[in-house]
Amino acid sequence: MSRFLKDRYSKLEVYTPGEQPRDKKYIKLNTNESPFPPSKGVIKAVNKSEVKDLRLYSDPTGTALKTALAELHNVKRENIFLSNGSDDILNFSFMAFTEKGAMFPEISYGFYEVFAELHGIESVKVPLKDDFSIDPKDYIGDGRMIVIANPNAPTGLCLSVEEIEGILKQNPDSVVVIDEAYVDFGGQSCYPLIKTYKNLLVVQTFSKSRSMAGARLGFSIADEELIADLERIKYSTNPYNINRLTTAAGVAAVKDNDYYIKNCQKIIAARDYTTRELEALGFFVIPSKANFIFAKSDKIGGEDLYLKLKENGILVRHFTKEKIKDFNRITVGSQKEMEAFIKVTKQILEGK
């Protein structure tokens, strides 16, 4: 760190992304990426002529991609905001809607806390219930922005659309951000509620169910006034926030929606298989509606299992926070990867 950095940034506790090691080939079950490639249409769209056109700026209005997403969700283009990964939308929300502070679950996506710190926002961290679920009654923000991942990470547990609506009703003066990064794996999106609730901001991403983590593409669905607020911030930071290749890939991915729905079904089947096998090995598994499983065993500590899996070429995610340190978060990959994971886990438990 140099002596020139402002105090408020030098004290930041930055977000730690999951490992992306280069030393050898791992079975990567640590960052919730898709095991499947992007659709054929996406691969075709990122073609030579698109690459040649990289000399030109991308379309700052994002009209083509907004049109595709608006059609898919039966909303207006003005209800869609595009961003460089959904992390950017979360960042913008913490900049834009937190006059009175923020509120989010104590155990959730780690970035919420980082954004709050980054922008010097006072935040309330609400404990989960003993069974790791979120109690909607705990969320009365009194004007604070409320942020909830649904399904939550790293638990994989969901609130119903009715419960989300309850939170919206009891917080008419707060923006309620529902982060639906994992909604395609068995949850239900609450975006139809934007027609009734002007304070709802739904955030989704192409990183998980759409096999495009490396392209960095996220989007929001909300009332046009909230979207206009986000656009103000975008035009004050980086108007060309979506690059040309990602835009082309995004449009093609929306066209190939059926392919991604099928992939999600494969992930759900592999998730069910992995849950059953882990339970048979004596693990406690939180029932997940996401493309990951949060599990612990009385026979081995969370960190110990993480390290032994890594020695054996399998990466999972371990968090050191006291309340969840016994657990590991295991991304659901292909059926073959999950069979390998179960086999190695069995061997570790048997002490081989």
Ligand SMILES: *Cc1c(COP(=O)(O)O)cnc(C)c1O
């Ligand atoms: C992965 C993830 C994101 C960020 O996704 P990007 O679009 O890749 O930035 C946002 N929220 C949650 C809960 C996530 O797990």
